[in-house]
Amino acid sequence: MALIEFADFSFKYLGADSLALKRIKLTIDEGEYVVITGPSGCGKTTFCRAINALIPQFHRGYVAGNVYTDGKNTRENDVATFASVAGLVFQNPENQLVTLDVEKEIAFGPENLGVAPDEIRRRVEELIEILNLEGLREKHPHEMSGGEQQRVAIAATLALRPRVLVADEPTSNLDPKSAETILEIIAHLNKRGMAVVLVEHRLDLVAKDASRIILMNKGRIVADGNPREILAMDLCEEIGVGVPKATQVYKRLRTRGVELRNVPLTGVELAELVQEATPR
Amino acid sequence: MHRLDPRSKIVLSIVCAAVSMMFMDIIPLLMIFICLLPMIAAAKSLGRWAKSMKGLGALLVFVLVFNTLLSPVENPLSYSLSLAIRLVALMTSFSLFFLTVQPDQLSQALIQMRVKFEFAFAMSMAMRYVPTLGQEAYAIMDAQRARGVELDKGNLIKRIRNIIPIIVPLIIVSIRRALSIAESMESRGFGANENRTYMEMLRFGKWDWAVTLSSLSVLILVIYVRFFVGLPGWMLWNFPF
Amino acid sequence: MIILEDAHYSYDGVYTALRGISLQVDDGERLAVIGANGAGKTTMIKHMNGLLRPQKGRVILDGQDTKFMSVAEIAREVGLVFQNPDHQLFLDSVKKEVEFGLRNIGFTESEAEQRRQKTLASLGLEDFAERSPFTLSGGERKRVALASVLSTEPRFLALDEPTIGQDAHQKNQLAQMLAEMNKRGRAVVVVTHDIEFVIENFPRTIAMAEGQIIADGSTSMVLSNDEVIERCALAPPQMTLAARALRNVFPDVGQRLTLLSELEETIMGILGGA
Numbered sequence: 203m204a205l206i207e208f209a210d211f212s213f214k215y216l217g218a219d220s221l222a223l224k225r226i227k228l229t230i231d232e233g234e235y236v237v238i239t240g241p242s243g244c245g246k247t248t249f250c251r252a253i254n255a256l257i258p259q260f261h262r263g264y265v266a267g268n269v270y271t272d273g274k275n276t277r278e279n280d281v282a283t284f285a286s287v288a289g290l291v292f293q294n295p296e297n298q299l300v301t302l303d304v305e306k307e308i309a310f311g312p313e314n315l316g317v318a319p320d321e322i323r324r325r326v327e328e329l330i331e332i333l334n335l336e337g338l339r340e341k342h343p344h345e346m347s348g349g350e351q352q353r354v355a356i357a358a359t360l361a362l363r364p365r366v367l368v369a370d371e372p373t374s375n376l377d378p379k380s381a382e383t384i385l386e387i388i389a390h391l392n393k394r395g396m397a398v399v400l401v402e403h404r405l406d407l408v409a410k411d412a413s414r415i416i417l418m419n420k421g422r423i424v425a426d427g428n429p430r431e432i433l434a435m436d437l438c439e440e441i442g443v444g445v446p447k448a449t450q451v452y453k454r455l456r457t458r459g460v461e462l463r464n465v466p467l468t469g470v471e472l473a474e475l476v477q478e479a480t481p482r
Numbered sequence: 483m484h485r486l487d488p489r490s491k492i493v494l495s496i497v498c499a500a501v502s503m504m505f506m507d508i509i510p511l512l513m514i515f516i517c518l519l520p521m522i523a524a525a526k527s528l529g530r531w532a533k534s535m536k537g538l539g540a541l542l543v544f545v546l547v548f549n550t551l552l553s554p555v556e557n558p559l560s561y562s563l564s565l566a567i568r569l570v571a572l573m574t575s576f577s578l579f580f581l582t583v584q585p586d587q588l589s590q591a592l593i594q595m596r597v598k599f600e601f602a603f604a605m606s607m608a609m610r611y612v613p614t615l616g617q618e619a620y621a622i623m624d625a626q627r628a629r630g631v632e633l634d635k636g637n638l639i640k641r642i643r644n645i646i647p648i649i650v651p652l653i654i655v656s657i658r659r660a661l662s663i664a665e666s667m668e669s670r671g672f673g674a675n676e677n678r679t680y681m682e683m684l685r686f687g688k689w690d691w692a693v694t695l696s697s698l699s700v701l702i703l704v705i706y707v708r709f710f711v712g713l714p715g716w717m718l719w720n721f722p723f
Numbered sequence: 724m725i726i727l728e729d730a731h732y733s734y735d736g737v738y739t740a741l742r743g744i745s746l747q748v749d750d751g752e753r754l755a756v757i758g759a760n761g762a763g764k765t766t767m768i769k770h771m772n773g774l775l776r777p778q779k780g781r782v783i784l785d786g787q788d789t790k791f792m793s794v795a796e797i798a799r800e801v802g803l804v805f806q807n808p809d810h811q812l813f814l815d816s817v818k819k820e821v822e823f824g825l826r827n828i829g830f831t832e833s834e835a836e837q838r839r840q841k842t843l844a845s846l847g848l849e850d851f852a853e854r855s856p857f858t859l860s861g862g863e864r865k866r867v868a869l870a871s872v873l874s875t876e877p878r879f880l881a882l883d884e885p886t887i888g889q890d891a892h893q894k895n896q897l898a899q900m901l902a903e904m905n906k907r908g909r910a911v912v913v914v915t916h917d918i919e920f921v922i923e924n925f926p927r928t929i930a931m932a933e934g935q936i937i938a939d940g941s942t943s944m945v946l947s948n949d950e951v952i953e954r955c956a957l958a959p960p961q962m963t964l965a966a967r968a969l970r971n972v973f974p975d976v977g978q979r980l981t982l983l984s985e986l987e988e989t990i991m992g993i994l995g996g997a
Contacts, residue, residue: 469965
């Protein structure tokens with residue numbers, strides 16, 4: 203059984219003119235690192251929220267088809283049911299920290315689900331260590347930087363022990379250094395077995411770690427596969443997706459008749475491929 | 483003082499306030515006030531208390547002057563003095579609570595006193611977002627000033643109208659923020675279970691019992707003395723003017 | 724021309740945000756300001772339109788010390804667009820939003836009408852003229868906020884983090900718009916973390932750290948400087964990393980490669996135009 207299954211799922215927000223998601227059909231399994239990307243308004247944000255039932259339970263509208271997360275139908279179960287399956291991390295870190303300190307924030311999720319106090323305490327300490335939050339214990343959320351806040355938000359989500367981390371543009375509001383840190387944390391979590399669904403514009407930062415890229419446009423999935431395959435497609439430029447620069451160079455060389463052996467995702471890979479291709 | 487359970491502090495503060503309210507004469511009120519000071523000192527909050535009393539200063543002077551000049555009572559100065567002292571005692575009783583209890587402790591206390599979690603949490607969330615809201619308001623003022631809105635000029639009417647470009651965005655931004663916060667909270671199971679657990683529960687220690695019981699006894703004693711026995715003559719002394 | 728002359732500024736006398744900033748922006752220039760959070764970038768551009776006044780030093784706009792000008796007066800010449808459009812929008816139609824700035828600055832009814840039309844057209848917002856800005860998408864609201872500042876046709880335009888959350892297409896549109904404005908003689912200053920955007924669109928870059936300007940010059944020079952990248956908490960541009968990797972094998976590869984097209988040509992050269 204797949205971890206997440208979209209079965210012909212469509213959704214239209216109340217009062218909207220058109221469908222935000224049109225007959226989405228796909229599955230996501232344990233351990234995958236899926237990057238979802240596409241132009242603004244393509245439905246990627248809606249997609250994330252459909253995984254843990256925020257859509258259609260919190261955001262009401264017209265629904266067709268079904269989404270099964272961990273085997274449970276999101277149209278028939280409330281959001282809380284999925285809290286310990288899919289952990290959502292959102293774009294604005296400040297809006298995810300609702301308490302006055304780090305410990306309480308991490309404890310918030312488990313407390314809501316009635317986890318025993320000792321177990322909660324254990325998880326809090328564990329996560330403070332794993333995510334390096336020791337120095338933030340005494341800080342008020344407002345005093346933390348965006349990157350620090352987002353780390354706490356991730357810890358707060360992980361406290362529920364989800365099987366998939368769904369992150370909707372978690373680095374958009376962060377400076378580049380913090381963005382890198384957060385993405386490293388996410389890649390690390392994936393290596394340790396957690397499935398990741400990440401919405402991100404800046405593919406240069408995540409393409410190398412992803413196991414799969416899904417392109418969306420106007421509410422539909424238009425491409426789904428291996429990162430190198432997908433980024434080499436001209437479709438990316440057509441719909442306006444930010445292809446990593448190294449891959450862009452590869453594509454430009456291709457139009458000039460130069461075919462490198464593989465599709466590079468980083469500058470270093472590009473250099474290696476060029477070196478390989480150099481005539482002796 | 484700080485380590486006491488907030489619930490016993492609630493009892494203590496209320497008793498002190500009640501006792502202050504029961505007397506109209508200078509000497510008893512002074513005595514009450516003198517008893518309050520060591521409690522504030524024990525809380526190591528004398529500095530902050532003094533600051534808030536300073537803020538009260540203008541009001542005190544007003545009460546004193548106003549009542550001395552206008553009240554129909556026999557000894558107006560005496561009367562206004564006792565009013566002033568009563569005010570200070572009352573404020574100090576409540577300061578005893580607010581200077582020593584953190585917002586989340588208060589929240590937890592309310593929850594354990596059977597207030598619904600949603601309400602207590604709404605209160606602590608409001609406090610948590612105050613600085614954020616403040617910053618947002620400044621950002622909005624900057625953005626509008628950059629478009630030529632002059633916030634510090636003009637007569638009263640103009641200034642009130644100029645609040646609109648600040649208030650409307652602030653409300654809208656706050657509503658959007660609230661929706662975003664709600665998404666995050668729901669995703670973490672908010673509202674899931676009737677049986678919500680708490681990582682840190684407040685527990686009554688022996689000092690808490692001591693404080694609560696002695697406050698209540700003092701209250702009973704004072705009520706008895708004040709209403710049934712009457713105060714000794716020397717306590718009722720006041721200034722002859 | 725805007726000149727900042729040895730500007731110093733501290734918030735509440737405690738937190739020093741600017742420690743002696745001196746720079747000059749000529750009419751028609753296009754420049755980017757980069758730096759870590761807290762380096763003073765936003766503080767600096769707030770000095771350009773008078774929202775903040777230097778506690779030491781001066782800000783000179785077209786030869787006049789801004790000390791004697793009100794923010795509203797300066798706003799005629801210097802437009803500042805902040806990151807969050809929702810901080811500005813409060814009226815019930817896009818039309819009124821765009822006119823708002825004009826009214827404040829003192830244009831007459833008919834002048835306002837004319838400029839409003841022009842601005843809406845230039846940003847592709849004519850169809851939205853009667854709609855409430857709150858019904859528009861995030862990207863569209865950003866354009867409305869920009870339109871309302873542009874309507875007064877300021878000669879200097881400063882934007883604080885305009886590319887956050889924008890997709891590739893929207894960034895291209897923004898870049899085109901800024902280039903247009905530039906062609907018509909308007910100076911554009913952009914504060915941003917997005918170095919790829921900077922590389923592609925701004926010939927001059929100013930790097931700030933801890934309240935001071937640590938570099939001011941051509942973008943390719945500033946962004947190939949490792950110390951600058953480090954102190955601004957940035958990651959080196961992708962092309963620079965590629966160039967470095969290439970240089971390990973082909974020592975002739977240029978030191979200052981930052982543009983994609985430059986790298987492309989270099990590689991074609993290496994591969995002998997195969």
